[in-house]
Amino acid sequence: MFIMKIDPWKSIEIKDYNKAMKEFGIQSINPLIKKLPKKHHYFTRNIVFGHKSLQPVLEAVKKKKPFVMMTGLMPSGKFHFGHKIIADLMIYFQEIGAECYIAVADIESYLTRNVPLEKARKVAIDEYLLNYIALGLNSEKTHFYFQSSGSKSYMNLSKFVAKKTTFNELKAIYGDLTPEKIISALTQVADILHPQLKEFGGPKPVVVPVGLDQLPHINLTRDIASRFKLNYNFILPSATFNKMLPGLKGGKMSSSEPENAVFLTDSPENVEKKIKKYAFSGGQPTIKEHKEKGGNPDIDVSYQWLTFLEEDDKKLKNIYEDYKSGKLLSSELKEILIKKINSFLKGHQEKMKKAVNSFDKFMYKDV
Ligand code: TRP
Numbered sequence: 001m002f003i004m005k006i007d008p009w010k011s012i013e014i015k016d017y018n019k020a021m022k023e024f025g026i027q028s029i030n031p032l033i034k035k036l037p038k039k040h041h042y043f044t045r046n047i048v049f050g051h052k053s054l055q056p057v058l059e060a061v062k063k064k065k066p067f068v069m070m071t072g073l074m075p076s077g078k079f080h081f082g083h084k085i086i087a088d089l090m091i092y093f094q095e096i097g098a099e100c101y102i103a104v105a106d107i108e109s110y111l112t113r114n115v116p117l118e119k120a121r122k123v124a125i126d127e128y129l130l131n132y133i134a135l136g137l138n139s140e141k142t143h144f145y146f147q148s149s150g151s152k153s154y155m156n157l158s159k160f161v162a163k164k165t166t167f168n169e170l171k172a173i174y175g176d177l178t179p180e181k182i183i184s185a186l187t188q189v190a191d192i193l194h195p196q197l198k199e200f201g202g203p204k205p206v207v208v209p210v211g212l213d214q215l216p217h218i219n220l221t222r223d224i225a226s227r228f229k230l231n232y233n234f235i236l237p238s239a240t241f242n243k244m245l246p247g248l249k250g251g252k253m254s255s256s257e258p259e260n261a262v263f264l265t266d267s268p269e270n271v272e273k274k275i276k277k278y279a280f281s282g283g284q285p286t287i288k289e290h291k292e293k294g295g296n297p298d299i300d301v302s303y304q305w306l307t308f309l310e311e312d313d314k315k316l317k318n319i320y321e322d323y324k325s326g327k328l329l330s331s332e333l334k335e336i337l338i339k340k341i342n343s344f345l346k347g348h349q350e351k352m353k354k355a356v357n358s359f360d361k362f363m364y365k366d367v
Contacts, residue, residue, distance in 0.1 A: 050241045101191075134352045153197050259274060275338050300330075306336065
């Protein structure tokens with residue numbers, strides 16, 4: 001049994017990802033990186049650090065067979081750079097051939113966070129879905145849907161899955177249970193499994209990119225899938241696990257703490273102000289000391305952010321070395337990050353304005 005339990009409805013902070021992988025039966029991504037048809041720094045830098053049975057997905061990629069990228073979002077507050085990681089992964093999997101299914105977890109956010117469906121819909125569209133489109137999803141291979149209005153076969157599956165688990169199993173996985181949590185968990189199981197129904201051209205490999213907090217749902221889904229062999233012949237869904245982008249001051253980034261997050265709608269001035277004021281520095285207290293002793297990139301939030309944002313390995317390595325040696329000052333490192341973010345946001349915010357026009361094309365049409 002796991003020593004530590006993850007509660008998917010509370011925020012968790014992982015200090016040691018290697019330990020977490022061992023404890024939770026997650027495979028290292030490293031042996032599979034060379035099998036990816038396209039390089040991405042999230043994989044090579046272990047931002048995506050682990051997976052569960054990604055092999056069937058890689059097989060499908062290799063043989064140009066159909067496969068699915070499925071994930072979901074809780075529509076809570078404004079879209080920040082932490083949210084962008086999953087979006088980048090959606091697009092990555094789409095670029096290597098996946099059809100994308102994206103669930104708005106409006107049922108879950110109503111049941112577990114009391115967000116009214118109407119509000120969830122608005123936040124999901126304005127903050128999440130439009131950002132996904134602007135980041136580059138392709139409408140021909142993407143289906144957005146709301147948990148509250150999925151297809152009939154999906155709705156039914158979300159109830160049928162109850163037959164393949166027990167109350168004791170759910171208690172063992174989730175600890176404290178409520179009816180709301182049970183319905184939310186089973187709905188998520190159906191989110192992940194339904195692209196494999198006959199109506200959707202299944203069975204076929206499905207990859208679910210998530211943060212480690214979603215692991216309990218992944219485990220439950222895989223267990224239930226294996227017990228449905230006779231009925232549906234599901235392939236066990238695969239998952240990738242990614243690290244979280246730290247908040248500016250360290251710790252977890254959250255939409256409810258604007259000074260700890262950078263939103264994709266922030267103005268250039270605001271980005272500059274937040275990073276200068278709040279980004280935790282691994283530099284020395286004085287310039288003189290910094291030049292003598294050097295900074296510590298491993299605890300410096302601006303540097304950590306660049307490992308997510310700077311795609312060029314060589315540039316990143318130079319920044320690391322110059323900062324460590326003391327040649328690059330904290331203020332200069334922050335300037336590099338501010339420039340990187342603002343040049344991205346300039347184009348992105350333009351694309352957001354246009355995204356509204358194509359939104360309809362992305363919505364799921366009932367089969
Ligand atoms: N529970 C997820 C969250 O809290 C949202 C979600 C709903 C989801 N359905 C999903 C994630 C299916 C992955 C796959 O963010």
